[in-house]
Amino acid sequence: MSERAASIKPERAISEAAALGEKLARGAELFAKLCDDEVRIATTPKDEVWRQDKVTLHHYRPLAPVTVSVPVLIVYGLIGRYTMADLQEDRSLVRNLLKLGIDLYVVDWGNPTRVDRWLTLDDYIDGYLDECVREICRRHKVGKISLLGICEGGVFTTCYAALYPEAVKNMVLTITPIDFHGDTAENRLGHGFINLWTRSLAPEDIDRLIEAHGTLPGEFMGSVFSLMTPMRTLMKYNLDMLEVMDDEKKFLNFLRMEKWIADRPHHPGEAAKQWLKDLYQDNKLVNNAFTISGRVVNLSNVTVPVLNVFAKDDHIIPPATSRALGAKVGTKDYTELPLPGGHIGVFVGGTSQALLGSGIAKWLAERQ
């Protein structure tokens, strides 16, 4: 070993250390100046138009003349919050769609607690989501609307479109799992960990977890997500933050993302059992064995036009888990839109988020 001489250049090490010190000093100054109010997310103006229990429906104010007459409802899941679609002014799917003439609504599931332990996916899909669709139809005097599902919310809209095709004009899915065992198709390192982890549990482990907590705690799911990008998580608050902390714009971007990550609601317990056991473990959706309110969700009943958007490097929802839908739906008007980037990058990444908004708007406009 003594002959070995890989080395770090001392002069560079010293100058880097000095630069680092300056960066930290500038960052500390900026950090002291910023307050929480300045780290605002989901700022696009909207009005609450309906509420039931903890669920609220919001209508976005237009940012341009409406060119697509059929209103669109954004449906996020119960893991995370819809604010991802409107993270900041220059990285907002919501703003991009509004500027392109889409009439847009969003449903906010609120903050479930242990009180909501007994809510099921049936309640969310056949209850609240159905009520939202009806309310929008009533307001616009139309018989059907378009749905835009995101992640778990995409599963909600898929089930809804299969159960109530007569109420849906078009369906856009983004980063939505359909075949929950599709992660094994590619078996990429670091991809599909939630699928693998959930399958490593026994069904009774999940039952007891819900019995103990009443919900699937938001912080628990946050930890599982952190495990998926282990070194990124470990480095985030030193190296990553260090890179941006002396640049106000970049630092605010970083903090907005952190704010979204920190806002992780609890997942109602019974609904979480269905999500983890029926879907992640037993893979019932793609096998047409999942039931909502006693009715089987048969994917061949999805006869409306479908745009399926997936991220090519999505480590949470590997592409194969989304793309499985194509072979199952009962419509010939099925389109896939692969975008560069990962699960979140699709919404906030420089290239993808622009392609996402324009791609969806164009597809909807062609199917009015």
Place this chain on the structure above:
Amino acid sequence: MDPTQYMKALAELWGQGGWSFMTAQQNLLREMAERFGRPGGEGAPTGETSFFDPQVLGQANEAFLRLWSSALELSRTFARNMQQGRDPDPLVSGLLARIFDPSAWFAGADGMDAVLTRLAQGPRLADMWNTERRMLNVLNAWTTLRRRSLEHNTVMLEAWLQAAGSFAKILNEKADRNEALGSWREVLALWVETANTLLLETQRSDAYLKSQRELLKASTDLRLAQQEVAEFYSEMFGYPTRAELDDVHKALTELRREVRALERALRDRPAGRSPRRSGAAKPVPSEGQLP
């Protein structure tokens, strides 16, 4: 320090640290196997007569601490040496120490272990110690959780050690080829890349998934054991229990579901069959009245 000497010291350090780490780990595992293998010493709650031997956990903890202190020293020394023996900048030292801190590998910086422990431990009931056998169950469940946590952390420490070994190997290979690393940032990038690959591989291993599952189960068991104590005292003092509240919430959810279904049924009635505006609905009972 001369760069050549520095690299030599570094490589030897990795080797020595790794050896002592492995030895300590073997001792730990042997010790744990012996202690938990004793009759009645499995650690899982076994009912009224379950054991609690604080020495078992204490010794397992000590062994684990010995095991990981060598890893910690290794990482600290490495972070110090990254600054080439010159007057260390405290900011940089702190940063490097954190980056090479093996404890961060115990399920992530704000990781599952801490979250599970916090979720499980909830309110502390220490003032009720030794009053009921339920408390013994809590203690046993807590012991099991600590044991599972140690087992899981051992899996992670092993991964850290492997990553450190791979990292040193790459450095040595570069040295053999007389390749210079431009800066400590390049070294860090190399460490991140090496460690990330190994961490992801570890997470897919049966050992990791098994220890993770056992940790989850243990935290759930502790939480449920605590709830049992809380239920007991709630009943004793006439407070609503968690189970009763859950029942109420269940009834509320079911009622809301029924109301929603009724509203929908009314709305969907064919025209001409809508309910009468008055007379059909039951009057709302006044306060204190039951319908």
